[in-house]
Amino acid sequence: MRLNPKRSHARRCAVVFLAAWTVAAAQSPSPPLDSIDQRVQPCMVCHGKEGRATSDGYYPRIAGKPAGYLFNQLINFRNGHRHFPMMTYLVERQSDAYLQEMADYFARQDLPYPPPQALSVPPAVLARGEQLVMEGDASQRIPACRSCHGARLVGVAPAVPSLLGLPRDYLMAQIGAWKNGTRRAAAPDCMAEVAKDLSPADVNAVASWLATQPVPENAKADAEFAEPPPRQCGSIPDHTSTSAP
Amino acid sequence: MRKGLIAGVVLIALVAVLIWFMRPDDVQTGEAPPPLSAAPQNVIEHGRALVNLADCQPCHTARGGAPFAGGRAIPTPFGVFYSPNITPDPDTGIGAWSAEDFWRALHNGYSRDGRPLYPTFPYTNYTKISRRDALAMFEYLKTVPAVRQPRREHELRFPYDQRMLLVAWRRLFFRPGVYQPDPHQSPEWNRGAYLVQGVAHCSACHEARNALGAIQSSTNPAGGLVLNWYAPALTSSREAGLQHWSEADIVSLLQTGRIGMSAPDEPHAATLGPMAEVVYESLQHADPNELRAMATYLKSLPDVEFSAEPRRMRISSAGLAGTMKRGAKLYADHCARCHGDNGEGKAPAGPPLAGNRAVTMSSAVNPIRIVLYGGYPPGTAGNPRPFGMPPFSPTLTDGEIAAVITYIRRSWNNNAQPVSSTEVARNRTGPLW
Numbered sequence: 001m002r003l004n005p006k007r008s009h010a011r012r013c014a015v016v017f018l019a020a021w022t023v024a025a026a027q028s029p030s031p032p033l034d035s036i037d038q039r040v041q042p043c044m045v046c047h048g049k050e051g052r053a054t055s056d057g058y059y060p061r062i063a064g065k066p067a068g069y070l071f072n073q074l075i076n077f078r079n080g081h082r083h084f085p086m087m088t089y090l091v092e093r094q095s096d097a098y099l100q101e102m103a104d105y106f107a108r109q110d111l112p113y114p115p116p117q118a119l120s121v122p123p124a125v126l127a128r129g130e131q132l133v134m135e136g137d138a139s140q141r142i143p144a145c146r147s148c149h150g151a152r153l154v155g156v157a158p159a160v161p162s163l164l165g166l167p168r169d170y171l172m173a174q175i176g177a178w179k180n181g182t183r184r185a186a187a188p189d190c191m192a193e194v195a196k197d198l199s200p201a202d203v204n205a206v207a208s209w210l211a212t213q214p215v216p217e218n219a220k221a222d223a224e225f226a227e228p229p230p231r232q233c234g235s236i237p238d239h240t241s242t243s244a245p
Numbered sequence: 246m247r248k249g250l251i252a253g254v255v256l257i258a259l260v261a262v263l264i265w266f267m268r269p270d271d272v273q274t275g276e277a278p279p280p281l282s283a284a285p286q287n288v289i290e291h292g293r294a295l296v297n298l299a300d301c302q303p304c305h306t307a308r309g310g311a312p313f314a315g316g317r318a319i320p321t322p323f324g325v326f327y328s329p330n331i332t333p334d335p336d337t338g339i340g341a342w343s344a345e346d347f348w349r350a351l352h353n354g355y356s357r358d359g360r361p362l363y364p365t366f367p368y369t370n371y372t373k374i375s376r377r378d379a380l381a382m383f384e385y386l387k388t389v390p391a392v393r394q395p396r397r398e399h400e401l402r403f404p405y406d407q408r409m410l411l412v413a414w415r416r417l418f419f420r421p422g423v424y425q426p427d428p429h430q431s432p433e434w435n436r437g438a439y440l441v442q443g444v445a446h447c448s449a450c451h452e453a454r455n456a457l458g459a460i461q462s463s464t465n466p467a468g469g470l471v472l473n474w475y476a477p478a479l480t481s482s483r484e485a486g487l488q489h490w491s492e493a494d495i496v497s498l499l500q501t502g503r504i505g506m507s508a509p510d511e512p513h514a515a516t517l518g519p520m521a522e523v524v525y526e527s528l529q530h531a532d533p534n535e536l537r538a539m540a541t542y543l544k545s546l547p548d549v550e551f552s553a554e555p556r557r558m559r560i561s562s563a564g565l566a567g568t569m570k571r572g573a574k575l576y577a578d579h580c581a582r583c584h585g586d587n588g589e590g591k592a593p594a595g596p597p598l599a600g601n602r603a604v605t606m607s608s609a610v611n612p613i614r615i616v617l618y619g620g621y622p623p624g625t626a627g628n629p630r631p632f633g634m635p636p637f638s639p640t641l642t643d644g645e646i647a648a649v650i651t652y653i654r655r656s657w658n659n660n661a662q663p664v665s666s667t668e669v670a671r672n673r674t675g676p677l678w
Contacts, residue, residue, distance in 0.1 A: 030582050039630060042620075044635070045640060046636075046639060079309035080308035085677045093522065094621060095629060097629070098630050102629070
């Protein structure tokens with residue numbers, strides 16, 4: 001691309017001035033134009049301002065999730081391991097380096113969470129959900145969700161995501177997608193194994209309980225596992241020799 | 246309905262018989278105009294470069310699937326085609342094919358067993374490829390990993406699912422023949438013509454097709470509807486024509502997928518949708534000299550002043566004034582922060598919409614799809630961190646989208662036809678590409 005340095009500097013000054021002026025005029029501040037903030041503007045339509053989706057819709061929150069996890073998901077959309085056509089369309093012709101930059105950007109965001117969803121769910125269902133999340137169910141071969149997602153359920157860096165602050169519909173859809181094979185993670189896909197062993201009633205129970213939990217004050221993912229995860233997960237680095245496809 | 250179709254089919258058959266006798270001979274010989282850089286000596290490297298420019302891989306690869314193993318869905322007005330496996334697997338791919346079989350497919354559009362092939366496989370362009378080049382492509386394809394993956398049957402509507410109708414179709418619309426250089430033109434021009442018309446098959450998308458899926462004529466100035474998008478005409482500077490661009494700008498657009506806003510005298514264009522794929526998968530990897538030759542040829546295309554059939558909406562001037570007012574408000578709320586208060590753009594993050602032919606061209610399909618689904622130009626070596634356009638389908642209604650597009654098409658000296666909400670609604674369904 002041909003650049004005229006003098007001209008473009010003058011233009012940039014004009015642009016900065018213009019940006020400053022529109023910031024003052026608009027109700028919400030606009031990011032500087034030549035920035036990663038500006039480059040991820042298209043994402044905000046669905047993932048909320050700065051990727052902080054509210055918990056009542058379907059769109060998942062991405063702000064503050066571990067960077068490795070977010071990057072893996074962008075790759076999964078690009079190569080067809082996850083399906084949501086508009087998501088795929090936005091990332092399918094971008095380089096790994098650029099997707100990593102986007103993932104890092106959203107991982108850096110440290111924003112307050114919305115209050116949990118208010119759902120009317122029978123107490124017995126919530127109790128079953130809590131049991132599965134905190135202890136698992138050995139009779140059904142279901143490990144405790146917290147054994148991988150962290151004691152506080154806020155995820156473990158760099159590749160295991162938080163389970164809190166997500167809408168129930170989204171949680172159910174994700175577990176359902178693993179059950180029917182439309183969502184896949186790097187092999188061995190431990191989440192697929194966990195999902196296959198959950199009955200539809202149990203999926204509803206865990207999703208309902210998780211969606212109604214408040215997010216703790218410090219929601220940054222744990223730096224490491226308290227104990228090694230109960231199964232092999234291809235997406236967790238150093239935990240297995242199998243690398244992402 | 247059915248009766249009409251059958252009558253149509255009979256008619257085609259009759260015409261075909263007539264044309265049978267008037268058919269010119271196939272031209273199988275002739276050398277490709279030489280590339281401007283010395284062609285690779287190694288036949289496999291030579292084949293690899295051509296296969297890349299011909300874009301075989303993306304069309305023959307499913308998302309996340311093995312390269313060339315087929316299974317990609319190609320939506321068309323006739324139904325969905327699934328590309329077959331062209332890896333060297335002997336049972337499910339083309340591992341058992343001879344060089345002659347491959348030549349017949351690329352040059353004549355016949356499968357190994359003699360079945361005529363659908364022109365979704367753009368052999369109507371590839372027929373211009375020389376035998377030497379075609380066989381180099383075959384040598385390269387023999388080196389890609391063989392993958393066992395049976396073909397998936399096409400899902401076509403009647404009567405298009407009747408493959409034998411292709412016999413008539415071919416008589417009517419298909420003229421096999423290797424490219425014959427024009428002695429009055431320069432070597433660059435001839436190389437460019439060979440690539441644009443043949444290998445890179447630009448016209449497969451960029452020319453209008455008739456109701457039977459045939460490109461209407463080489464001088465037809467209208468662009469074509471492909472994959473739910475409108476591929477604007479390369480023969481009109483009001484659409485995608487590059488007649489008035491510098492050669493360097495053309496090369497830059499084809500290589501990086503986007504141009505503009507870095508210098509005041511630069512033209513602006515961004516590739517999105519199917520064209521972004523062509524750039525990302527194929528053109529960005531091409532030898533710049535090949536792109537330069539294409540530019541020479543593209544600049545020489547006639548610049549046809551055409552107004553495609555007037556797509557006038559019946560709309561009262563009061564109705565239009567109301568739409569423009571709603572559109573202006575929507576524009577200020579949702580678009581101005583990136584495209585400027587007066588459509589002047591905000592370098593480098595938002596292109597100008599005033600005087601932008603992607604906005605003003607007669608077909609409104611692309612602006613509608615861009616506002617509905619947003620999108621980033623391809624992330625290429627020359628433009629590795631593109632800015633993106635947000636999708637508005639989750640937040641705006643069809644009526645709102647029609648109003649804001651009508652507004653950008655009719656403000657700041659833009660002078661295009663308004664857009665209706667039905668037209669927006671039509672684009673809400675179907676694959677995105």
